[in-house]
Amino acid sequence: MKEKILEMEKYAKDYNVPIIEKASISYIMQFIKENNIKNILEIGSAIGYSSILMASASEDVKVTTIERDQNRYMECLKNVKACELEKRINVVCQDALELNLADVSYDLIFIDAAKGQYTKFFEKYKHFLTDRGVIISDNIKFHGHVANKDKIASKNLKQLVGKLENYIEFLKNNEEFETTFLDVGDGLSVSVLKDGK
Numbered sequence: 280m281k282e283k284i285l286e287m288e289k290y291a292k293d294y295n296v297p298i299i300e301k302a303s304i305s306y307i308m309q310f311i312k313e314n315n316i317k318n319i320l321e322i323g324s325a326i327g328y329s330s331i332l333m334a335s336a337s338e339d340v341k342v343t344t345i346e347r348d349q350n351r352y353m354e355c356l357k358n359v360k361a362c363e364l365e366k367r368i369n370v371v372c373q374d375a376l377e378l379n380l381a382d383v384s385y386d387l388i389f390i391d392a393a394k395g396q397y398t399k400f401f402e403k404y405k406h407f408l409t410d411r412g413v414i415i416s417d418n419i420k421f422h423g424h425v426a427n428k429d430k431i432a433s434k435n436l437k438q439l440v441g442k443l444e445n446y447i448e449f450l451k452n453n454e455e456f457e458t459t460f461l462d463v464g465d466g467l468s469v470s471v472l473k474d475g476k
């Protein structure tokens with residue numbers, strides 16, 4: 280398993296596949312253990328690195344992970360199988376904004392897909408949370424761009440950063456959820472569904 284993880288890190292580097300930073304996945308694995316998380320939905324599997332690590336946090340964790348890119352999906356399936364986690368990780372190849380999920384509830388939803396769509400993912404999938412469920416989003420700092428938007432030359436990148444800023448505002452003003460922003464890795468937000476919602 281450890282060897283497979285190292286192999287995946289090398290693959291991600293060699294083929295330019297973005298995967299979660301080590302500090303962030305360590306935080307999430309600890310969070311899973313401490314909060315007795317059992318059922319996880321991940322949006323953005325890439326090659327399965329974070330879903331495999333989340334599933335390995337505890338033996339009773341189940342993960343459904345969604346990836347729209349066919350090649351990454353295939354690579355993800357291969358890696359899940361190599362780690363003998365196919366009974367606990369369900370990989371779905373589809374655009375998360377088009378998918379109709381079965382009526383299942385998740386203790387944790389991990390958003391790590393297209394940065395410009397975070398608010399849409401959040402609004403679509405919050406209905407699938409258990410009571411006091413949590414949504415964690417990665418790349419809230421977006422490699423430092425969010426703090427330095429004025430220095431960005433590219434129009435597209437500036438637009439993307441603008442969308443992430445809007446997402447941060449959306450979380451801050453969201454009365455259904457209590458959000459904490461963590462300076463871990465590339466920045467994580469942890470949004471807990473408040474009581475009685």
Ligand SMILES: C[S@@+](CC[C@H](N)C(=O)[O-])C[C@H]1O[C@@H](n2cnc3c(N)ncnc32)[C@H](O)[C@@H]1O
Pocket residue numbers: 297298299322323324325326327328329330345346347348351373374375376391392393396
């Ligand atoms: C940052 S990578 C995910 C990394 C992975 N969570 C990890 O840490 O190992 C983001 C992935 O989300 C996928 N993605 C982007 N938008 C998506 C969408 N709307 N539906 C499904 N997958 C999407 C991309 O193809 C990409 O592989």
